[in-house]
Amino acid sequence: MADVIYSSTRGADLKVKASEAVLRGLAPDGGLFVPDHIPHLDKTLKEISQMNYQQTAYEVMKLLLTDYTEEELKYCIEHAYDSKFDTDEIAPLTEAGGAYYLELYHGRTIAFKDMALSILPYLMTTAAKKNNVKNEIVILTATSGDTGKAALAGFADVPGTRIIVFYPKHGVSPIQEKQMVTQQGDNTCVIGIEGNFDDAQTGVKKLFTDDNLAAEMDKAGFQFSSANSINIGRLVPQIVYYVYAYTRLLAGGRIADGDAINVVVPTGNFGNILAAYYAKKMGLPIGKLICASNSNKVLYDFFQTGSYDRNRDFVLTSSPSMDILISSNLERLIYHIAGDDAGADAAYMKNLAQTGKYDITDEMKAKLVDFYGGFASEDETKEAIKSLYDSTGYVIDTHTAVASHVYNQYKKDTNDNTVTVIASTASPFKFTRAVLGAIDKAEAEDDFELADQLAAKAGLEIPEAVSSIRNAPVRHDTVVEVADMEKAVKNFLNM
Numbered sequence: 001m002a003d004v005i006y007s008s009t010r011g012a013d014l015k016v017k018a019s020e021a022v023l024r025g026l027a028p029d030g031g032l033f034v035p036d037h038i039p040h041l042d043k044t045l046k047e048i049s050q051m052n053y054q055q056t057a058y059e060v061m062k063l064l065l066t067d068y069t070e071e072e073l074k075y076c077i078e079h080a081y082d083s084k085f086d087t088d089e090i091a092p093l094t095e096a097g098g099a100y101y102l103e104l105y106h107g108r109t110i111a112f113k114d115m116a117l118s119i120l121p122y123l124m125t126t127a128a129k130k131n132n133v134k135n136e137i138v139i140l141t142a143t144s145g146d147t148g149k150a151a152l153a154g155f156a157d158v159p160g161t162r163i164i165v166f167y168p169k170h171g172v173s174p175i176q177e178k179q180m181v182t183q184q185g186d187n188t189c190v191i192g193i194e195g196n197f198d199d200a201q202t203g204v205k206k207l208f209t210d211d212n213l214a215a216e217m218d219k220a221g222f223q224f225s226s227a228n229s230i231n232i233g234r235l236v237p238q239i240v241y242y243v244y245a246y247t248r249l250l251a252g253g254r255i256a257d258g259d260a261i262n263v264v265v266p267t268g269n270f271g272n273i274l275a276a277y278y279a280k281k282m283g284l285p286i287g288k289l290i291c292a293s294n295s296n297k298v299l300y301d302f303f304q305t306g307s308y309d310r311n312r313d314f315v316l317t318s319s320p321s322m323d324i325l326i327s328s329n330l331e332r333l334i335y336h337i338a339g340d341d342a343g344a345d346a347a348y349m350k351n352l353a354q355t356g357k358y359d360i361t362d363e364m365k366a367k368l369v370d371f372y373g374g375f376a377s378e379d380e381t382k383e384a385i386k387s388l389y390d391s392t393g394y395v396i397d398t399h400t401a402v403a404s405h406v407y408n409q410y411k412k413d414t415n416d417n418t419v420t421v422i423a424s425t426a427s428p429f430k431f432t433r434a435v436l437g438a439i440d441k442a443e444a445e446d447d448f449e450l451a452d453q454l455a456a457k458a459g460l461e462i463p464e465a466v467s468s469i470r471n472a473p474v475r476h477d478t479v480v481e482v483a484d485m486e487k488a489v490k491n492f493l494n495m
């Protein structure tokens, strides 16, 4: 079988193996690593339907991370998807309101970021060994709320690594913030910035591509890598749960072998839905890829018009992990629909950096037929939580509610009744105020008190991820201006 080789979306020259792409995170020219081909699943869906999550993960990941040995990959998978998940199924499906909710929030930090960030530290330390890396790896991450905590939990006290997380000081939920600032581990650093997520992400990308800084770091025995969803070490593990969801439906007799399913994904940085797109390319029978946005509906507009335009106001919503105007992973889709053309992609991204927008060609637009874009306003998000709760008793979080609304809109719009999987990306307990406010009233001042009330209403137990931080001491309280991000990094590294 031919090795999968990775190159940058913005230049064809550099070619690396999977482990090196995982280590680097981002290509030196600022592009994202993309595979030169996407292999087809080499087991039948019937066969996979008899496998558990870990076995399914191996069948998918071995095809894209081809320079990892079987032993290495199985070691990573077994250590990642273990009892830190609160169910053996890892990603269970729950049927409610005419769709299947794929619950991706049973990991340590109760958001779907755990699905990939539980394994990334293993993929990365294995890659460091394979590539004879002597430097300490410094994970540099911008977060809209969920990546930060999931990355911190994954990398805390992992030998040979340090992790620095930047989050928008005024742009995350109180529980998200408490989760991060109470993080244990001497190798962890959490910093609030006076800016939004896009500012944090742009600042981090700048640090990544600064050659002088890289040289200084190297001298001091450090090198950067990324835990953001631009890292293929995050993308690949996310393909797994789409294959898993499909094969569970098959095993349960909900679909017949080969039937198409639709997937709905609440989208921000376009990582999760891109994984579904790759799953489809690997032969998984997916019909429509339904991309759900909140009021920051830059992706909805893009799918409508073929014009990507970030020149608009940034809206703070009740689904903060999707408050994004520059969806990084869309760059990979642009590259692919341009015919794997790095030159074309580089030109679009230059336009985006300089003018905040770009327009794709009609030919490229024609390749987006499998995508459907929709969005939910704040009221529609609330209503989606309430109506599902009222009719079924099932409680979903605000991000998942955006997807739920868009799915209902899609059905009305198209009369397409294909069996549908909705990616459920966070536990409702992560966004208690908004969720409880939607189904009842959220009057208590303290978010933890609200969690008690939500638990009673939903007939659920408060997840360990919330109860354990309730009285935990704050360990990180630094807040900096965007301009001072580099200083903050050097400070933590004693450089």
Ligand SMILES: *Cc1c(COP(=O)(O)O)cnc(C)c1O
Pocket (backbone or CB within 6 Å): 111, 112, 113, 146, 147, 229, 266, 267, 268, 269, 270, 271, 272, 273, 321, 322, 399, 400, 425, 426
């Ligand atoms: C990160 C996140 C999203 C968006 O996922 P992308 O891969 O960035 O599109 C949606 N919901 C939740 C809860 C998240 O944490």
